[in-house]
């Protein structure tokens with residue numbers, strides 16, 4: 235167990251090529267579980283390979299505990315890694331594959347047997363121990379690859395999308411097992427995924443990456459409720475956050491976000507007065523679960539009326555899509571209140587939860603939530619439907 239710290243890490247795969255990793259700063263406490271998420275090609279596997287020592291960094295330093303391991307060979311770093319594309323020894327049985335790392339560390343055979351039994355049970359591969367990798371499905375091979383890493387007690391575990399080849403049901407089971415295992419072992423872990431639920435549920439911390447740059451690093455709750463920019467807001471959450479383009483106007487001295495296309499009109503009083511924001515294009519962000527059905531006709535000034543276009547019952551809740559100008563807005567409603575297609579709804583939201591982003595730069599403009607409450611909610615934030 236150890237802390238892991240990345241200090242201003244850079245990586246380029248060759249002279250003249252753009253940097254794949256750009257000034258990566260991350261710090262993980264002993265025993266923490268860090269989730270690394272980001273779109274395909276953003277540099278996640280590169281970062282993992284750099285931490286493991288399989289790639290050399292071209293700038294900065296990687297610290298494990300208080301030791302700079304940047305120049306150290308992989309075997310001296312005491313890290314166990316599960317790769318995105320797992321490589322099992324094809325001529326060895328599953329048991330031999332899992333035992334291999336323990337044997338070269340000269341663990342006594344009785345301990346090896348106990349360790350193999352433990353991980354085989356954990357990963358539900360007890361019945362496969364005598365088979366060769368070629369006789370296994372992709373998902374089974376992936377579990378063996380995990381078994382090989384889990385049979386060791388290294389300082390740090392690195393997992394690169396370890397569940398991506400599993401079918402949906404097994405994936406959910408394994409997710410819970412991963413969490414249980416970490417709660418028990420408390421080994422410092424970096425885990426790459428593109429699965430929303432894994433990102434939100436597994437980690438103590440989440441790092442969201444794009445184009446080799448860490449966009450935000452924080453707890454899952456911070457990333458979800460307080461995204462730093464439009465990219466993070468759109469990447470985390472399923473169904474994704476709704477984004478409604480609006481324009482800032484000044485009305486009676488106050489700034490208001492206005493949507494007015496002729497088809498629909500909304501006005502959102504922002505309760506802020508910053509100079510120079512007039513006529514700025516903004517994006518309003520609102521998560522599907524933050525929209526509720528208003529009772530009856532609702533409170534006209536803090537609600538919006540819109541027609542239902544599509545409904546998607548998922549079981550525990552129903553996704554209801556309404557059209558707001560050119561934007562489809564998704565509302566997550568309880569199945570027992572879910573309306574019919576064609577029905578006109580009065581929808582309401584919690585003004586404190588609305589986020590604003592600069593339409594040009596994608597940066598957060600400051601949440602309405604961070605503004606002082608001004609008496610009744612109607613005075614702070616209102617949607618006016620027409």
Ligand SMILES: Nc1ncnc2c1ncn2[C@@H]1O[C@H](COP(=O)(O)OP(=O)(O)O)[C@@H](O)[C@H]1O
Nearest residue numbers: 247248254272273274275276277278279280281
């Ligand atoms: N060995 C390599 N040589 C040159 N470029 C590479 C190499 N490995 C990865 N890259 C490039 O680095 C970028 C990041 O890749 P990768 O780290 O695999 O992303 P991710 O795991 O997030 O999908 C991609 O543009 C990829 O083409």
Ligand SMILES: [Mg+2]
Nearest residue numbers: 278279280318
């Ligand atoms: Mg990858």
